[in-house]
Amino acid sequence: MDLELSESELAFQAEAREWLAANVPAQPLPSMDTAEGWVAHQEWERRLADARWSVVSWPRAYSGREASLVEWVVFEEEYYRAGAPGRVSQNGIFLLAPIIFDHGTQEQQDRFLPTMATGEQVWAQCWSEPEAGSDLASLRSTARRDEARGGWVLNGQKTWSSRASFAHWGFGLFRSDPEAQRHQGLTYFLFPLDADGVTVRPIAQLDGEAGFAEVFFEDVFVPDRDVLGAPGDGWRVAMSTAGNERGLSLRSPGRFCAAADRLVELWREHGDAVPTAADGVVDAWLKAQAYRLYTWGTVTRLADGGEMGAAGSVNKVWWSELDIALHETALDLLGPTAELESRWLDGYTFSLSGPIYAGTNEIQRNIVAERILGLPREPKASSKQGEPKASSKQGEPKASSKQGEPKASSKQGEPKGVAR
């Protein structure tokens, strides 16, 4: 048991560190959710790609370095330690690309991956719908077969689509078989966001910026070559990334360790004035370290052929809550000026979305409880809630079916990607 990096991993680390030190912009880029910031972030992606740092774990043929999991985690640590910009390509390179590698045709890989790696084409995820959030499988947007044209016609509405305000392409699930139940009859589609019939309406987030959007589909034609995986197999395809061995569904701990280090720095400046923040500072550091070490354990298990499985849900609850607590402590330290615009305030506002996106933490806790602890599944909403009447004889004065929990199956959460 050890935490030592090998010679080649150390060399990789040194190379990454050196390049980042020389290339990370001295001033933070404007927010990627503004027109100006979008361009700046796309340019940064291009710069990363030119030096082969944009998709380190991908094959060399697609601008990667075939980095191992260990190297990927090392790169992420270096990336955030260097204070490098957020990744505008994140949804594509971390969530969609693993699926294209596993389920895409050669033609799709060749067509989509190179422009994804350079940031030339930025991808938005289109999962949620107005009536399908945590219960994603109840989605209603449809895909109708058009045999004559050799493709599908999409109709419906997606919402909370991260990056869709400025992105070029979208990916999402549509109901291609209206007869099929829930997880069946869904198909995974790729579509340009400027296609005929697509309307994107940016939504201002808590901070006023258009980080996500509504996307409307009105008879949008998608040719067969833009279907990912087999028609009707979309749910399985979407879920298959959860345990992806490229580790791309891991949320890298580097970001939180870097933030915890900055928090210690803030404590040095403001700790005397706000001594009650002491425990918050220690706990943020501890939890970030716990996440870093936990990730090394995960990497070891994955390298041994293990699968991520439901552990991804354990992860997600941890980092999302850690992120909020860390930023709350920073705002405590900032005192009366905490409400003013600052990098800490931006980080705080962003952290608030963590327990909601990529499957709410309630869904994640259901997954942990059912799949890891083996607790019984929720009764289906459509069936009777247990046998409530029977319990009255056990001394409960008035049992009613309301005693049950009304929500439908929690068996399947949202796709467990974590990028936003």
Add this chain to the structure above:
Amino acid sequence: MRFEPTSDQRDFAAAVDGLLSASDTVAVARAWAEGDTEPGLRLWSRLAEQGVNALLVPEDVGGLGASRVELVIAFELLGRHGVPGPWVESAAYLPVALTDTETLAALAEGAVGTVAAPPHAPLALDADVADHVYLATATGLVGGAVGTGKVSVDRTRRLFEVSGVDGDGSPAPLDAAFDSAALATAAQLLGAGERLLADSVTYVKQRKQFGREIGSYQAIKHALADVRIGLDFARPLLLGAALGEVPAGAAKVACGDAAYRASRTGLQVHGAIGYTQEFDLSVWVTKVRALVTAWGTPALHRGRLLESLVGA
């Protein structure tokens, strides 16, 4: 980079676990709490045969000279099985603090040692059954005379005042010994937390109310999921501290928090039956409360962590 126990370490864990699983440790603990230390001391000897007492004793004086990883593996199991006795003192603190080779050899063989290290560990655990009793002073380790006994929330922890008997003591690495004790206590806490969770999961799958297993309600599920998550992220800090990657205090704080959450949640999901001494859950609920403040309170360790971070 392999942040997982080796196969040798897993074999060692399996051997200790096998012994403890076959030893009715709850009965041993209950007897110990009643003052009948005979079964506990028998188990002590059997664990000594497995090498648990000798782990940190150097090889040249008859020990195993094992790493702190083996130490935390063994102590997690001691915590998980609720084994009574001054294990932390005898197998984690004294092997680091002592320079006297004769006593080190005796401890490795299975002699019982204990120590009071005021102000953070002011009383000596189970000093009445110990062969070697010490007091840690500002200048070093001195022999101790056993004084008045005190009653702990954990009835298996029989704590005694100790006064120094011979001289000032020679200089000894007492800070390192304290760290070692904190680390071993953290491991016991993690083991106790795992046991509390396992028993709670078993219980909520059996217990039915309103016609359903109570474990099918989200209020229960989410509480137990949080326990699972807390323990999952305490373990890497424990192993990381064993490797020297983070201070032992980090493990003590994290394992204490995670185990305490396990005990509070475990008690809550059991309802009234968990609040009885007779039900076995009480063994771990009371032990966790005691260990949270043993060998450095959370406040002490957090304070030291902050100092080291700011000084870094």
